[in-house]
Amino acid sequence: MTTFLIDDDSLSNYLTETLLKMEDFSSDIRTFEAADEALAELVQQPEQARVVFLDLHMPLMSGWEFLDALAPYRSRLLGNCRIYILTSSLALEDLTRSHGYDLVAGLIHKPIDSGEIRAIQAAMAPADLT
Structure with missing residues (x-):
């Protein structure tokens, strides 16, 4: 499984990546400071298993714009991609709005902690995202 960290704050990406590695969350962690770069990679292979941690407030392309841009790929991403707004x-309003996107599995307030990472791991069924 591949994990995408999408946040324009490099320190936030570093801290989240470090914690994910400590928890053995994923064998492949990719960080992006621009949502459009992550989008380009994500839609190249929408069937690949991924977990995405997505910041909402970024320049150029916000997290909401990223989610809207995934709409044409929705059917191919469902079951393969879980997005957690971080x-x-x-x-x-952000929590309420996030419910309108079926690819969004949850909203987590920064900074993420080990307990939240373990909860995400527990929520993923053995057949999901493998």
């Missing part, structure tokens, strides 16, 4: 925003 945000510092405490806005209730």
